[in-house]
Amino acid sequence: MIDATLSANTAPAYPREAMLSSVIVVLPAYNEQQHIAALLDNIDDTLQRQRIRYHVVVVDDGSIDGTLPAVESYQDRVPVSLHRHEFNQGLGRTIRDGLRIASEIASDQDIVITMDADETHIPGLIPRMLEMVYEGRDVVIASRYQPGACVVGVSLLRRVLSYGASVLFRAVFPTRGVRDFTCGFRAYRASVLRRAVASYGDNFVESDGFACMAEILLTLRGMGAIFGEVPIVLRYDFKQGGSKMRIAKTIRQSISVLLRHRFSAMRKN
Numbered sequence: 001m002i003d004a005t006l007s008a009n010t011a012p013a014y015p016r017e018a019m020l021s022s023v024i025v026v027l028p029a030y031n032e033q034q035h036i037a038a039l040l041d042n043i044d045d046t047l048q049r050q051r052i053r054y055h056v057v058v059v060d061d062g063s064i065d066g067t068l069p070a071v072e073s074y075q076d077r078v079p080v081s082l083h084r085h086e087f088n089q090g091l092g093r094t095i096r097d098g099l100r101i102a103s104e105i106a107s108d109q110d111i112v113i114t115m116d117a118d119e120t121h122i123p124g125l126i127p128r129m130l131e132m133v134y135e136g137r138d139v140v141i142a143s144r145y146q147p148g149a150c151v152v153g154v155s156l157l158r159r160v161l162s163y164g165a166s167v168l169f170r171a172v173f174p175t176r177g178v179r180d181f182t183c184g185f186r187a188y189r190a191s192v193l194r195r196a197v198a199s200y201g202d203n204f205v206e207s208d209g210f211a212c213m214a215e216i217l218l219t220l221r222g223m224g225a226i227f228g229e230v231p232i233v234l235r236y237d238f239k240q241g242g243s244k245m246r247i248a249k250t251i252r253q254s255i256s257v258l259l260r261h262r263f264s265a266m267r268k269n
Helices: 036-049 067-072 091-105 123-134 156-172 190-204 212-222 247-268
Strands: 006-009 023-029 054-061 080-085 111-114 139-143 150-152 186-189 227-231 233-235
Touching (some): 190 212
Parallel strands (some): 023 111, 139 227, 150 233
Antiparallel strands (some): 139 186
């Protein structure tokens, strides 16, 4: 069930066979009026060109700009459903709700993609991520730390902090196939995601901020998921406006996630 703070816009309604697409793209959005239409066009162009059936789930986190009407204007053009938080709750809860909705409408054979709604993640990478899932991975991450990756427009401070988080999480939780614990551009095997959501419910994602991405990986790691990565071209220069990340809060929450999962692993041992 969608909680009381999450409302769904169901017009126009898509038949269930359209919702059970091969790919479900989850877009957490907060004040993305400047980007969301172009991103939906790009997703549609990429997946239609590859003849991949898809559905987009936009979870709006209480936007106060024109994000909602921008998405609504696309509902008769591309397969997209819109779900809305009545007030801003943060990326973690928005991702949690998007993954829960995706797990409810997906079949076990489907693949769920998560990506940012600000055009910094390029949909053209999706087919390569899908191939790695078809080859046997449960989770595929678009990684900044694989050969061939390129990061454009990100400040030196943000790069240092992201790399430091990668080093720290790899040291405490070495995970085969994972170097980038924090990038949100990912492909999940729906059967694995459905099992995680069924097991943990709302506790699947407890962090309300950007640390949720590492939290999701550590939870799936504990469930025995098989991971892989593809190099990303991160186009932060495409983004209009400043970052929504609060650096100090993200650092605190990341350390909290790491310690919580570390103590949990120690108790199990």
